[in-house]
Amino acid sequence: MKVVLVGFASVLMLTVIAGLIRVERGPNPADRMLAAQLFGTTGVAILLLLAEAMEIPALRDVALVFALLAAMAAVAFVKRAWHPGPHEKGESS
Amino acid sequence: MRRHTRPLERAVVFAVVWWVVAEADPEGWVFGIPFVGLATVASLKLTPTRSWRIRPAGALRYAWYFVHQSVMGGIDVALRAIKPSMPIDPMIFRYRMRLVPEHARVLFADTVSLLPGTLSTGFEGDSMTLHVLDRELPVEQSLRDVERRVADLFGLTLSAEGGNLLACENITGGECR
Amino acid sequence: MTSSGWFFDILLVATLVWLAVRALAEVKLFKSVVLFIAFGLLVALAWVRLSAPDIALAEAAIGAGITGALLLDAAGHMRGRAEPYPASPDAEGASGGDTDG
Amino acid sequence: MTEWISLALIAVGAFFFLAGSTGVLRFPDVYTRLHALTKADNLGLGFVVLGLALRADSVVVVLKMLLIWALVIVAGATASHLVAEAARTSNVAPWRKRS
Incomplete structure (x- = not known):
């Protein structure tokens, strides 16, 4: 049954890779950033599955760090990286 | 609205969180006790008073x-x-x-x-x-x-x-x- | 356990190599930083698969988290200071919202 | 029996993650993508946590996974609010259906 859990982790890994396509395409910095957020949530799920499958409880601590990380990256992005200047507004559709 | 600090209440909340995070490992308290204290001090510094309560x-x-x-x-x-x-x-x-x-x-x-x-x-x-x-x-x-x-x-x-x-x-x- | 996770491991390693190349080769600074953060998270997962949860924790917190936040900050400061690169042949064309380094 | 219910719950969770990623790829602008990301992925993680809770050894492990889930929800909702606000204040135009 542990094999099935790793199988589900692989499915989640595939959704993460799909999210990378959004990082590539953008077109807006916010689009890329939300894909990084996607890795946070999906990464937590992958880690919880692996903690059970690999029988390493400490992986749940790593999941805890992943959970905080997405929020930290989003705050750093909004507060630090995204100063909207007058010359860069709007999104090409 | 009544404002209160209640350091003890906060320390209890942090202690419960630590207990959960350490998965009830008794050895965890070696680190747990100092960090519950630090967390309480930090939270009192950051939000000295709070004016809300939860029913x-x-x-x-x-x-x-x-x-x-x-x-x-x-x-x-x-x-x-x-x-x-x-x-x-x-x-x-x-x-x-x-x-x-x-x-x-x-x-x-x-x-x-x-x-x-x-x-x-x-x-x-x-x-x-x-x-x-x-x-x-x-x-x-x-x-x-x-x-x-x-x-x-x-x-x-x-x-x-x-x-x-x-x-x-x-x-x-x-x-x- | 190590034998049954081969599919997961292959996915992980392939994505890691691809991300490493993309993060280094990308011209747009901001995009490169996001790719770097994603790379850090996947490196943490790689440490997990090597049964090293403590290193995974450090990698996620320091490698992806703090370094990622610092790089985002740096990318924000870089914006507008340096002259933008000559327009690269880019499928997105005039997507005005992006932070070209 | 518990085993199968647990696997079914995790499968439902994986479905929501797949749907969330599909939304992030298919939806036309950053706001609609945020909808897909915050709602579908949080629910997916919820189902994965429920499924794993059924096979956990102790109550405290269940509590810890619920704590992680709660953290992800709060962090995710707040982050999506911040990103959406940043996009809005810099006039990233929302996609409109052509009528």
């Missing part, structure tokens, strides 16, 4: 409502995403909030983002702007419901004004009707 019965009602609504929200958006026709018809709205305290507004905005088809996109004075996935959704009714539940959770009374929803032409607000 247990209201919290239970809120939690039930929240779980129910976020399940509906997840199913709704998942179906819209995978249907080949992708049935979305987005619209910007502005909602005049009846909740006044800031902590209640933050919880309100976070809850709204997990409800079916609504996403909070910021505050403007007493109003919240939101992005709605489908303009046919009963947005006003659900927003009023959430406000009532949040008020119930914190034991607040809703202000008589507001509670109305305006459809906006533009993302930055502008003309809303």
